[in-house]
Amino acid sequence: MATTLADHLRSLPDQALAGLLQMRPDLVLPVPSDISALAVRAQSRVSVARALDGLDQFTLQVLDAVRLTRDPDDHTTSVDAVLAMAKGETSAVREALGRLRDLLLVPGPDGALHVVAGVDEVSSPYPAGLGRPAAELDAAAAALCADPARLRRTLLAAPPAARAVLDRLAAGPPVGTLTSGTAAADSPVRWLIDNGLLVRISGDAMELPREIGLLLRRDSGPLGPLHVRPPVIGEAGPRAAREPKAVDSAGAGQAMEAVRQVEALLAALDAEPVTMLRSGGLGVRDLRRLAKATGLDEPAAALLLEVAHAAGLAGEGEVPAARVGAELIFLPTAAYDTWRALPLARRWERLAAAWLAMTRQAGLVGQRDERDRPINVLASDAERAGAPAARRAVLEVLAGLEPGTAPTADEVLALLAWRAPRRAKGREVAHREVLTDAALLGVTGLGALTTYGRLLASREGREDDDPLGVRAGEAPELADALDALLPAPVDHVLVQADLTVVVPGPPEPALAAELEIVAEHESAGGASVHRVTEASVRRALDAGYTADDLHSLFRRRSRTPVPQGLTYLVDDVARKHGGLRAGGAGAYVRSDDEALLVQLLADKRLGALTLRRLAPTVLVTPYQIGRLLAALREAGYPPVHEDASGAAVLTRAKSRRAPMRTPAALRTDPLGPPPLTPPRLAGIVEQIRRGDAAARAARRAPVTVRAANGHGVEGLTAVQAHSQALAVLQQAVRDKALVWVGYVDAHGATASRLVRPVSIGGGYLRAEDERTEMLHTFALHRITAAVLDD
Numbered sequence: 001m002a003t004t005l006a007d008h009l010r011s012l013p014d015q016a017l018a019g020l021l022q023m024r025p026d027l028v029l030p031v032p033s034d035i036s037a038l039a040v041r042a043q044s045r046v047s048v049a050r051a052l053d054g055l056d057q058f059t060l061q062v063l064d065a066v067r068l069t070r071d072p073d074d075h076t077t078s079v080d081a082v083l084a085m086a087k088g089e090t091s092a093v094r095e096a097l098g099r100l101r102d103l104l105l106v107p108g109p110d111g112a113l114h115v116v117a118g119v120d121e122v123s124s125p126y127p128a129g130l131g132r133p134a135a136e137l138d139a140a141a142a143a144l145c146a147d148p149a150r151l152r153r154t155l156l157a158a159p160p161a162a163r164a165v166l167d168r169l170a171a172g173p174p175v176g177t178l179t180s181g182t183a184a185a186d187s188p189v190r191w192l193i194d195n196g197l198l199v200r201i202s203g204d205a206m207e208l209p210r211e212i213g214l215l216l217r218r219d220s221g222p223l224g225p226l227h228v229r230p231p232v233i234g235e236a237g238p239r240a241a242r243e244p245k246a247v248d249s250a251g252a253g254q255a256m257e258a259v260r261q262v263e264a265l266l267a268a269l270d271a272e273p274v275t276m277l278r279s280g281g282l283g284v285r286d287l288r289r290l291a292k293a294t295g296l297d298e299p300a301a302a303l304l305l306e307v308a309h310a311a312g313l314a315g316e317g318e319v320p321a322a323r324v325g326a327e328l329i330f331l332p333t334a335a336y337d338t339w340r341a342l343p344l345a346r347r348w349e350r351l352a353a354a355w356l357a358m359t360r361q362a363g364l365v366g367q368r369d370e371r372d373r374p375i376n377v378l379a380s381d382a383e384r385a386g387a388p389a390a391r392r393a394v395l396e397v398l399a400g401l402e403p404g405t406a407p408t409a410d411e412v413l414a415l416l417a418w419r420a421p422r423r424a425k426g427r428e429v430a431h432r433e434v435l436t437d438a439a440l441l442g443v444t445g446l447g448a449l450t451t452y453g454r455l456l457a458s459r460e461g462r463e464d465d466d467p468l469g470v471r472a473g474e475a476p477e478l479a480d481a482l483d484a485l486l487p488a489p490v491d492h493v494l495v496q497a498d499l500t501v502v503v504p505g506p507p508e509p510a511l512a513a514e515l516e517i518v519a520e521h522e523s524a525g526g527a528s529v530h531r532v533t534e535a536s537v538r539r540a541l542d543a544g545y546t547a548d549d550l551h552s553l554f555r556r557r558s559r560t561p562v563p564q565g566l567t568y569l570v571d572d573v574a575r576k577h578g579g580l581r582a583g584g585a586g587a588y589v590r591s592d593d594e595a596l597l598v599q600l601l602a603d604k605r606l607g608a609l610t611l612r613r614l615a616p617t618v619l620v621t622p623y624q625i626g627r628l629l630a631a632l633r634e635a636g637y638p639p640v641h642e643d644a645s646g647a648a649v650l651t652r653a654k655s656r657r658a659p660m661r662t663p664a665a666l667r668t669d670p671l672g673p674p675p676l677t678p679p680r681l682a683g684i685v686e687q688i689r690r691g692d693a694a695a696r697a698a699r700r701a702p703v704t705v706r707a708a709n710g711h712g713v714e715g716l717t718a719v720q721a722h723s724q725a726l727a728v729l730q731q732a733v734r735d736k737a738l739v740w741v742g743y744v745d746a747h748g749a750t751a752s753r754l755v756r757p758v759s760i761g762g763g764y765l766r767a768e769d770e771r772t773e774m775l776h777t778f779a780l781h782r783i784t785a786a787v788l789d790d
Contacts, residue, residue, distance in 0.1 A: 547574035
């Protein structure tokens, strides 16, 4: 089979061979040495499974037809036999067969198609849900199926309950298990077994013979209902189409909200970093606290924390020496400060790209693992290598619909199940979570994919189509598309008489930084609302502002007249500010107002400070300055912290930052195949052709020369060619046989080991050493020989 397949590959033109490598990029990881090695790799279990994972439901049904129509002697079939089994869909079947042949899964001429060895190994043993032929199961069943008239009479005589069991098994899969109820003498299953319609294959397992299943499918066809075309969105009933402009507006508004929520979460972490658990991740209480502080529910907070971590905006940092007993804390990184200064659309783009590329499934947070322990934010239990592929698959489905189409989750799942049933099976929950996450991040709006969401879905692979950048700038950038939908950043506010400050749009970074100091944030949205309070004015004064600075700030930023109440508030707080001077003694309090110090000594709320008078204008306490300032402010006094020279100490908090991290969108995926551009494909094809020509020339060399160069010669002691070694190893994986493997280790020395191969894939052989009971991994390019053990 390998020789025939290698000859078929050699006969292909370079363009067809490059097309095969483009459709199956795992075949060039690493680049095979020659055509024979490529043929062996194309039949391996791992490579065939990856090729099948990308096939749609109808193409898989056609592949089942090929498997069912094979001749039992030479295991070949023909195009006409496949067309006869899939009646009425000639053009669609031919197109599906063409794709299977292009993928090298069903090679051969029209009259002698054969299925490569790996297909049967990774596919269901019951093609199209049909059982094995009766001759392979039981002699009595074979005799019944050989007499069509008798078989029909037996089916007609079956009780209704027994016929229901047959119909269920005929729909597939054709196997079942006997239970205590079905094993009774008068049960329908027992009747079917006694009359030869079902065959017990082992213990309590039973199987429906293929001939009976085909007879029961006479109405729907041998393959069952054929799903030639994908399900149509809205097929269940008419649905109102969304206006694309409304979709973009709703999505852009949610994108603004997502950026604000991430900034709020990181600001909360900046103010109070979270201690990381020893087992990894954030604790449940910490997540609940962050969610409550930012007004989010816990699933949304978990997703945004995961996205911020993947974007490199948050990470793990060392705990200061004062925090004894903890190891790491979770806090913003240095990139957070740079990110805050970016335009809003650029900030969202970084978050969306990180979400699309991160290998984390945030929907698992809060669930239980196999040991019944909760899965925490950033814990390793939420790591899923297939998460990026699931997100791309869902976005591709949405991008393939008409703009403004808002499918339901069930419709998206049905379309995914048709496009790639092998991949979609078991991932339904993950795909639903993608839709939820996309709505929260603003990738979708009103249930439909936004215009900039389509750019996000199509941005991967754009560089591969244009490696030299010839078409650079032709398509609008993602950030530009979103920026056109967002309101322009504003540099002004509207100050109201009740001391509220309205920002009529997204604030510029400089304005946002000023408002963070001088006002309290009250509500967010298209127009955010802040409020100036006595505490916020005191905070600004503590940060180094003077009363004149604050008056100038409000006059410069406000488009409305500054209310007189705000001016009085600033002047009143500034007049009191600094009336008390605090420093370290433990700590001291001084004031030129002796009556004020007498009031402090008499204040029972400050009794815990044990204040005592050192001088008419100085009080001291044994406690540190931080506790003194907090107690005085809690009691309603506005002290100012001063240093040893009497200068005021500005109290703007110093932010700790975690080390810089590489965003997930910029990391190279080590599990995925490398991008194959047309120039690179042409080079790989040329390399394989040259290697094949060299191998053929080497096979014509004298025996001594071939042995010295590592090529195959007669006898077990000869060094076999690399392609021959791969063929031996692939057969050993199927037969679970022991093999002597010769290889070159990392130091360049040759060695050999007797192992039992387990799998071949990704450029590596994994095999078990029975003597030591250890699993070893060998790089395929280092293997020089493989000989079956006698």
